[in-house]
Amino acid sequence: MKAVITVLGKDSVGILSKVSTACAEVGANIIEVTQSVLQDMFAMIMLAEIDNTSVPFDELSKKLDKLGEDNNLKIHVMHEDIFNSMHKI
């Protein structure tokens, strides 16, 4: 399954690296990255393959939550299906 990882917050050096390192540590394979500045906010969206991660979804989510808190960012990890179902017919 694929997870959508969104990172929102003020821009700073090394955000991409920190998030991707955290993903790599648990074996989440990042397959797509987009980033943009929207309404004065830095917004990065990653699509990650998480079938073969070493930790359950829950722990990945908590790990990135913590990373977000430590760096003053808001990080969400959500199943891609929720976006597909809400925005595609």
Add this chain to the structure above:
Amino acid sequence: MLETKDILETINMIDNENLDVRTITMGISLIDCIDPDIDRACDKIYDKICRYAKDLVKTGEDITREYGIPIINKRISVTPIAIVAGVCQTQKILKFAKALDRAADTLGVNFIGGYSALVEKGFAAGDYALIESIPEALAVTERVCSSVNIGSTKAGINMDAVRMMGKAVVDTAKLTADNNCIGAAKLVTFCNAVQDNPFMAGAFHGVGEADCVINVGVSGPGVVRAALEKANCQDITEVADLVKKTAFKITRMGQLVAQQASQRLSVPFGIVDLSLAPTPAVGDSVAHILEEMGLEICGCHGTTAALALLNDAVKKGGVMASSHVGGLSGAFIPVSEDHGMINAVNQGALDITKLEAMTAVCSVGLDMLVIPGDVTPETVSAIIADEAAIGMVNSKTTAVRVIPAIGRKAGDELNFGGLLGSGPVMELRKGDPERFVNLGGRIPAPLQSLKN
């Protein structure tokens, strides 16, 4: 590929606009638990509910974690207990309420609905005993919800049942007077009750339903209000379109949750109820949506028209988003659970007569209204009869959930806490309907019931 703006929109809805799935409700049939021995019947009920719903709360939590969608409540509805109680060789059926409460407690669900009777045309075995036991049942249990259907478009209105329910509501409030009369907040009197409603306090598992089924109730008044605020519509048709589109997205999320829950629990998916259910949280108000449409305050002239548009657009948007839509589906207008409604009452803009008019076009009825504690049972019965008449004639569900605030008068406040919120005690109409209510009998079904 997913669009950035779509992803951010969803996250914003959840983080800032109170988007949530209000409830996953498992409906469980108790038909196979019927037993003339009440103790044996209660054991069977407790065992069946605990067996079927053992993973319900965990599954809800798992879905929340995985999808990032808050699922606020996990609940259970059961076959109306009056049907199960009908064969018991006793009139003392309180044990059923206690068995349901025990099961809810074991499973960790916050409410269990179905301490109910369907008496729109008359009373069968078990119905009298059930209605008479309601006040005590709601006083001695914590999580049991009760509902009684006293009328329908097809059958008319059972005024004997209406009279009994007025008394039941007042007695329930009195028995729970030391706990903010909370019992009455768990008691709904319906006309045209639906059999697959996932929302409390009126949920029960209808007799035409399967053995076990998953129904999901979505919510999201905050999302609709925020969408209207951002769009700044210049035309009322634009407003209707925007509500439809937003309702579509909200319902799709509910559909996803319903499918997931149904798959993981190996229970058939029943319906998605696409209701806008407000909570006392700031920004999660149906009244505020109406105000966003251009009304100075909810309750002023124009409110009924705005609510009619909202209720209809929610249905139209949601109906394509789900494979099975059911339940009540529309906009709820519970006073104590809606920040904007409470404000409108406190400002003197919203009273019981305007609310009654609004119930002709909303999805349910007079909901979570706090009324003076010295109200007579006959007056409560008359309120129920008025609401039932609106439902019967308009072929829609109407309900009454009023809370007589024992020891308080108009202008005071009653605070329930949590999702039930707090409400100002509202003034009622003058005059005594006692003689009318005590006539009893049945109001004949209206002409529109003859559709065949």
